[in-house]
Each structure stands twice: as structure tokens, then as C-alpha cells.
Amino acid sequence: MGKQMDSRRAARAAKTTLAALALLAWHGAAQAQTATLEAGLLHHRLSDGLGQWNQQFVRGTWRTSEATVWNADLVNARQFGAHGTLAVAGVTHVFNDDWYGSLGGSYGSSFFYPKGRADAVLNRKLGAAKNIVATFGVTAVNARDGHRDRSVLLGVSWYLPNALVLQGGTRINRSDPGGVMANAKYVAATWGYNKQQYISVRYDQGEEAYQYIGAGVTDLLVNFRSNVASATWRKWLGPTHGFQLRAEAYHNPYYNRRGLEAALFKEF
Template sequence: MTRKLRLPFIGLAALLAAGQPTAQADNTGTVEAGVLHHSLSDGFGTWNQQFVRGSLRTSDATVWNADLVNARQFGAHGALVVGGVTHVFNEDWYGSLAASHGSSFFFPQSRGDAVINRKLGDARNVIATVGVTAVNARDGHRDRSLLLGLSWYLPNAWVLQGGTRINRSNPGGVMANAKYIAATWGYNKQQYIALRYDMGEEAYQYIGAGSADLLVNFRSSVVSGTWRKWLAPTYGFQLRAEAYHNPFYDRRGLEAALFKEF
């Protein structure tokens, strides 16, 4: 994970539950475990991760989630712990809170996210999203950002998304903004296929623990594709491919996971 405040990929379960709340209500929770391997160009080595994700529905309106990640990037080891909650306030409004802590230079020392969503239109098939994020790095760098997005639920099982993140990094007051578009197709308990493209600026990115190992003020882009497939009503697999580019190196890789619903 880079220091760029990349627009987070909205998890398929969370995305589709937001637009179709009854589709996920038959599940109390989900456990998912997997691995990630990415290869980097220009002598930057490889990334490897192992992770466990979980969600627990404690009421018709509230879902808790947690992630635990063990990673090796740029020759160093680190761990990341994430926790969050999503709550439906009424038929029009829902929101989420999340916090995370990382143990190495390539993860934020602390991060907090707050997001509010509003369903629009007579059919409530357009969702407006506003979010704020605060990131504190281990070396004193800080990011503060505003997320603005739209999700449009179309006939024939399509969901289109687009948005932007307006980000300010300090010290220096550097603006590093990003945009994204995404499309998802599929049906609950069968399969979902999603494609996403991100592009924008990065204010800074550490590629090592030393003060000299710092990339600053550059553009980057990410293309990703996700396939979530049920093999039975309560379990299946997910594959995610990603291709990242910046002026200094390219990164390509695959994430594979198994999930079980209960």
C-alpha cells in the first residue's frame, strides 16, 4: 500500500448491500481469507500479503467488519489492523466509520474514515456519497481528504460508480487529488464482476525506511478487476487482479481469497 490516498475499492458485499439491503439480510456474517502477490519493475522486488477479513451483522441495520493483514513490501515486514461499522439510519440514509493502524512505513500509523450516503430519486437507485479521511504517517506526514462519489444501480444487474478525492498533504500543503470510475455486474449468491480505473496525484510515497527513500509529487494510475463467485449458497472464492503505474515503477499482481457466509 502506498502513501497515496487512493480511493478505496468499495467491497462488493458492501456496495450491493447498500443498494439492495434485502439481498444480504439472510447472512449473519462472512469470513474471508486469502493471499496477495505483486511483482514490481525496476528492481523494487515483490509484495506478498496474507489477510483475514470478517463481517458480522448484529441487527437488520448494523454490520461490523474487521481486517487483519500481514504484509511484506519493499523488503520490510508490516501488519495492518482495520475495524469498522456500517449502519442504515432509514430507507434513504446510511453511513460507515472505520479506523486502522499499521506497524511499518508502508502502512499509515493511523487512519480514520467517515462516510455518509444518501439514496436519490423515486426509485432510490442513485446513491450520493460524501466522506472524510485523516491519515497520519509514522514520519509526521499527514493527509486530510474529502471524498465525493455517485453510484447508479441500473437494470440488468449493473452498477456504475464515479468519484473524486480532494486531498491535502502536509507538511508543505501539497494537493494530491484523484478520480475513479467503476462498473459492477452480477447477482447475489451467483457471481459479481467488477472493473475499476483510478488516476491522480501522489504527494509522497516511501519505498524504504530511510528519509532518502521517498518519491514525491507524481502521477499514478491503477486498473483493477474483481471476480467474486459462489460455488454454493454459503461459500465461494474471489480473485482480484491489479496493474499500477507511476514514473518510477510498475506493479502487477493477483489477490486470491476464499469466503464463507453464515
């Protein structure tokens, strides 16, 4: 049938903005930390009697060279009345002045997380100033009930003066069994400076072929559209520590989800 977008969007949000911030630092020629550790909480309320989401998470990055950053996340979650954990690992590498890419994988232990997910992304800097980045990515997701998603990501990022970055793209997704297309689009903007603060906003909209809201066979939403808006504020309180706040609002024809994520981070 298809893609369980709400939980997977939330998983991607939980995965972290740390890798993206590391790339902003590279573009801005900012000082690079060796490692970052972040821990926090998430609380979301759902409408239509679907209860609450609660998460505790730890995130980290580790720079092993000037060109390579590893990242890992561990999430303990309660969603739709069930408990689950999510483990994420990945690496981002700068190949040369024009090319950089990333590999990532994740494993979830409950119906609302994928049993397995793998991502590969390649980025190319364009233009005389190398301030435009074209992105191509592929993703494979296997759900616990046998559903499979295979998708292609096409995106562009524009690094403007005055510390502004604009982004946009689309994800073309095929879900099986059934060969259902469930595509999505996004736009985003980020402003800020490393060691000071980053403020970002993002909006996604698209199609969902399926979404489980419970462990039972009947707890299944099929073939609908949804959208999600988020805003993130990452603030340094000192040279190596600070906090991050993220607000998110999700909507589909069956329920709404609203909530906040709060975290503290330390750089080494």
C-alpha cells in the same frame, strides 16, 4: 509533503469488498447472511528492482441487526523489503430508507502503512426510484514520519436495471507539512447477483505528493501522477461459500506493480 498513494490504495483494496457487497444486497433486497469470513493471499511483482509484495489476510463481517454490519481485517504483509501488519475495523449502518453511512479506522505497523487512519462516509439515496446514491466522506491519515493527509470524498453510484451499478467520484486531498494538494478520481462498474457472482472493474488516477519505497530517508518519491486499474470476480460455489479473485495493475513514472489476490469465503 503528502500522500503515500500506492500502499494506501493497496490497503483500501485489501480492506475488502464485503461491505460494498452487503450494500448491494440491501439494494437488491437479497437474503442477508449473519456473518462472512474470508481468508486469502496476495502476490504482486514490482519493476525496477523493487522486488515483490506478499500478503496473507483474514477479513470478516458480522451483521448485528437488519440495519448494521461490522467489518474487520487483519493483514500480514511484506512490501519494499520490510514486514508490516495492518488492522482495520469499521461499521456500516442504514439509518432509514434514504440514508446510510459508515465509520472505519485502521492502524499499520510499518512505514508503508499509515500509523493511523479514520474514515467517515455518509450516503443519500436520490430520485423517485432511490437508485442514485450521493456519497460524501472525510478521511484523516497520519503517517509515521509526521506527514498528515486530510481529504474529502465526493461520489455518486447509479443502480441500473439488469444488476448493473456504475460509480464515479473524486477525492480532494491536502497533505502537510507543505499544504500540497494531491487529488484523485475514480470510475467503477459492478454487475452481478448476491449468492451467484459479482464482477467489478475500477480505474483510479491522480496525484501523489509522496511515496516511500523503503525505510531510508532517501527512499522517497515526490510529486508525481499515478494510476491503478483493478478487476474483481466474486463467485459463489454453493449457497454459503465461494472464492474471490482480484487482479490489479499500478503505474507511476518510477515503477509498475502487477499482481493477483485470491481468497476463499464462507457465509454463516
